[in-house]
Amino acid sequence: MADVERQDAAAAEEAMAEDKTNTGADEASCLMKRMDVSVPEAEKRTGKNAVNMQETYTVYLIESRPSAAVSGGRSCPPDSLWRRYSEFELLRNYLLVTYPFIVVPPLPEKRAEFVWHKLSADNMDPDFVERRRVGLENFLLRVASHPVIANDKVLLHFLTEDRGWKELVHETGFEGKVDSRLRALNATFRVKNPDKHFTEMKHYSDELQSIISQLLRLRVRVADRLYGVYKVHGNYGRVFSEWSAIEKEMGDGLQSAGHHMDAYSSSVDDILEEEEHYADQLKEYLFFAEALRAVCRKHELAQYELEAALMDLTSKKQQREELTTGMLRTFSFKGMTSKLFGQETLEQRDARLKMLEEQIVEGEETVQQKTADREEHMCCAWEDMQRFRGQKARDLREALINYTHMQMNMCRKGILVWTNAKECFSKM
Numbered sequence: 001m002a003d004v005e006r007q008d009a010a011a012a013e014e015a016m017a018e019d020k021t022n023t024g025a026d027e028a029s030c031l032m033k034r035m036d037v038s039v040p041e042a043e044k045r046t047g048k049n050a051v052n053m054q055e056t057y058t059v060y061l062i063e064s065r066p067s068a069a070v071s072g073g074r075s076c077p078p079d080s081l082w083r084r085y086s087e088f089e090l091l092r093n094y095l096l097v098t099y100p101f102i103v104v105p106p107l108p109e110k111r112a113e114f115v116w117h118k119l120s121a122d123n124m125d126p127d128f129v130e131r132r133r134v135g136l137e138n139f140l141l142r143v144a145s146h147p148v149i150a151n152d153k154v155l156l157h158f159l160t161e162d163r164g165w166k167e168l169v170h171e172t173g174f175e176g177k178v179d180s181r182l183r184a185l186n187a188t189f190r191v192k193n194p195d196k197h198f199t200e201m202k203h204y205s206d207e208l209q210s211i212i213s214q215l216l217r218l219r220v221r222v223a224d225r226l227y228g229v230y231k232v233h234g235n236y237g238r239v240f241s242e243w244s245a246i247e248k249e250m251g252d253g254l255q256s257a258g259h260h261m262d263a264y265s266s267s268v269d270d271i272l273e274e275e276e277h278y279a280d281q282l283k284e285y286l287f288f289a290e291a292l293r294a295v296c297r298k299h300e301l302a303q304y305e306l307e308a309a310l311m312d313l314t315s316k317k318q319q320r321e322e323l324t325t326g327m328l329r330t331f332s333f334k335g336m337t338s339k340l341f342g343q344e345t346l347e348q349r350d351a352r353l354k355m356l357e358e359q360i361v362e363g364e365e366t367v368q369q370k371t372a373d374r375e376e377h378m379c380c381a382w383e384d385m386q387r388f389r390g391q392k393a394r395d396l397r398e399a400l401i402n403y404t405h406m407q408m409n410m411c412r413k414g415i416l417v418w419t420n421a422k423e424c425f426s427k428m
Contacts, residue, residue, distance in 0.1 A: 031150035036078075037064050037159060039137035042129050043082070058129055059084055060136055064159050081162040085110065088136055090169060091158050095149055096291075097174040100298040101380035102149060103388040105142035106287030108135025108280065113216075127273070131280055138284070148384075179301060187297070187304035194303060195378065201385060202296040209289035212282050219279055223272055233417070234265030253428035257421040264417040271410055278406070281399040285392060292388070295381050302377050306370040313363035320356045323349065 031037075041061045048054060065078040088107055095104045108131070140159070143149045154172065157165040240258030244251040 031144040035064050037140050037144050042133045079160050094169050094174050097177050101377050102384050103291050105139050107139055108132045187301040191300050191304045198296045198299045205289040205292040212286045230265050230268035233261045237261030250428040253424045257424040260417050260420045278403045302374040306374050309366045309370050316360050323353055
């Protein structure tokens, strides 16, 4: 874990240096360099679903326009189309299967999680829909700025073609390439020689998810307490206002102090809404942890398939040796039947030997291909993990610093309220 953390810090420094000096081909080919993408609004609609039942759903407007038109000052109208959340899910599933070595950016939560009790957990709630709109826009900006994913033609069709993009994504046949959970589970528990770096990264992603989950739970508890503190100030405001009605000499001071308390109490909604923005940034990396584990699981599966191919090839070579020398090294059903019913004929032996030779050639080709697949995945995945670590360090540092500033400003407002109240009391 210490190695991973040191690599995170190094990756962050490298990424910051690249931000200042990188003018390479990756940036030039990035979709964000050629197109401005946004999700400016969401809309609630009613229609019929696949089983012909009435349903209410939300669609999100995607606008895109060439960056050259924007930088040139031309008023080029943007291409616009509407997408449902399920279509974003289909796009991400396609990217996960097509680019197994990429830490694919996550989608925002489908249903509200880690919410404090005064907020609605309804996925049709306007505030939640607005936060999800922001999250979907962030997802598109991340994939459109990725040096590899950004050049995918299905992504481009998703952003620019109102019709036909689903047919295009299904034509890729990505559904048939989806790894079953059983295969992934077998690979996790049966792989003999996992790569040390991927094992450490998998453990790191588990710990990252656990720590962020704890942070979000603590934030919910703090939000509940904060709401209570602000509402207590509302009670102060009500009491001071009622008190001012029965006091002649102190009435103005009490009423002014009550107004300060009321204003402070009513500001809690805006503060907690801003806090939700920072919570959503943490949630993104909560889901990023699962994307990181998906890359590690793909490596385990590639390693498991290579080891299985090697074992099969070794078995075939051993059978050839036994058949050639006539010496059985291990117990086999074929050897037992030969002892019971007599040796096979020379023609049968030659036929078996020929078949084994063909299987060995095929096995060697399979091992060679599996080795190449594993090495390619390791190389590409490690490169993308380096990119991800730099991005994560920058994003979380910025989010936590901004959250600290917000808390400091909130405390200053509280001090100011009581300072103003003190002045009101002093003038009585």
